[in-house]
Amino acid sequence: MLTEPSALVVRATLPAVGAAIEDITGLFYEKLFAAHPELLRDLFNRGNQAAGSQRQALAGSVAAFATYLVDHPEDRPDVMLRRIAHKHASLGVRPEQYPVVHEHLFAAIAEVLGDAVTPEVAAAWDEVYWLMANALIAIETRLYEQRQVVDGDVWREWEVVARTEETPDVASFRLRPADDRPAPDFRAGQYVSVQVRLADGARQIRQYSLTDAPGPETRSIAVKRVHGTAATPDGEVSCHLHEHVRVGDRLRLSAPYGELTLDPDGAPLLLASAGIGNTPMLAMLGQLHADGHTGRVTVVHADRSPDTHALRAEHEALTAKLPGATAHFWYERPGSGHRTGLVDLADVPVAAGTRAYLCGPLPFMRAVRGQLLDKGVAAADIHYEVFGPDLWLAAG
Ligand SMILES: Cc1cc2nc3c(=O)[nH]c(=O)nc-3n(C[C@H](O)[C@H](O)[C@H](O)COP(=O)(O)OP(=O)(O)OC[C@H]3O[C@@H](n4cnc5c(N)ncnc54)[C@H](O)[C@@H]3O)c2cc1C
Ligand code: HEM
Secondary structure, eight states: OOOHHHHHHHHHHHHHHHHHHHHHHHHHHHHHHHHOHHHHHHTSOHHHHHHTHHHHHHHHHHHHHHHHHHHOTTOOOHHHHHHHHHHHHHHTOOGGGHHHHHHHHHHHHHHHHGGGOOHHHHHHHHHHHHHHHHHHHHHHHHHHHHTTOOTTOOOEEEEEEEEEEEETTEEEEEEEESSSSOOOOOOTTOEEEEEEEOTTSOEEEEEEEOOSOSOSSOEEEEEEOOOOOSSSOOOHHHHHHHHHOOTTOEEEEOOOBOSOOOOOSOOOEEEEEEGGGGHHHHHHHHHHHHTTOOSOEEEEEEESOTTTSTTHHHHHHHHHHSTTEEEEEEESSSOSSSEESSOOGGGSOOOTTOEEEEESOHHHHHHHHHHHHHTTOOGGGEEEEOSSSOOTTTTO
């Protein structure tokens, strides 16, 4: 909770900070990476940095946190904090790194806002930063304890025991721990970070959802190759995995984390995905099957065509195994024998009290969320995963 005087100062300066936040975060990253080049090489996603997307995510979250604090003095934005903390934990972010981020963030604020940053203003924003940082550190500490991670060392070596070309652009990898320890437990819907060493020596990290229900020995991921365009390069890690990783090779995986998990309370479920966004849904369907779930499950998926729909056979088979489940697949290309065009839930029954899980590109999730709200699904019952920095909330 913010102290009263700080709350007044933060409220008064939020518009100025909000207006300058992109400049502040741009300068912040410049300063951070100048002082610590290893963070850009080995921890942050340099593609996101080059494209500018991660900058907006951090800026959006600090401004959103401050706004929340002044509007709800007794409360805190738990959903946002938890999703950042899960991402941080999957990357091995450590408490001692927070003062480093603080130093460069506040140097950037002072430089961009100049004389407006009186000692009083600096102290009030300092309080905001440490409230947020300490809340994140507390959640991250618990997440590390849950997975027996010591000193943020989330990494273990895994061996690829199978590789399958699912579609021309999607390969799946089945992995087994390369050490003698058992595979860590996880909840269906969670992801791991994969860390690869690239040709220039950089170690880049990306997240991939686990596609199987939690089982004893192996874990699977399905990776879509990100093609470049005239204006953008090929995706670094997805292309590396497609081009260089074969059966018998090793991969470094983090402990599993992530917030998009099922609540076992018997509510009707709707699992809506598009493209490679079906990966967490497959694990959830597998989990429901393993649990003998008999309740209503509505499976919605959108893809370009049946041929691009990765793990389609599994998606169909798992749905068919659940007695209360129905599948609704849409393909943009006509002639597939299924519904064509974009997802339209008009004639899909959505039961009262439905809890929805969404994963796919932002325009798809916005459209589905809007349709679900129109059908009476509560906003708090719509959960989602973004396969990139979460710009959804930041963008409103
Ligand atoms: C929780 C979570 C779960 C995920 N699960 C899955 C999954 O199950 N399967 C899956 O396939 N993916 C998944 N992803 C996405 C995955 O983590 C990667 O983001 C994806 O594989 C792309 O990574 P990349 O290294 O190949 O691309 P990157 O190198 O990170 O590039 C990403 C984009 O940025 C663009 N870019 C890079 N540099 C520039 C530049 N200078 N200017 C402009 N644009 C630029 C690239 O062209 C590309 O379009 C998940 C992501 C998250 C956060
Ligand atoms: C109060 C301080 C911090 C805030 C508010 C913050 C906020 C965020 C947010 C909003 C994201 C995006 C989450 C998402 O993907 O949806 C993120 C990701 C990330 N954070 Fe933090 N963070 C903080 C501290 C740190 C620290 C101390 C480190 C370590 C040096 C760190 C490293 C990262 C990395 C590596 C990512 C992923 C970036 C990427 O993939 O490009 N963060 N953080």
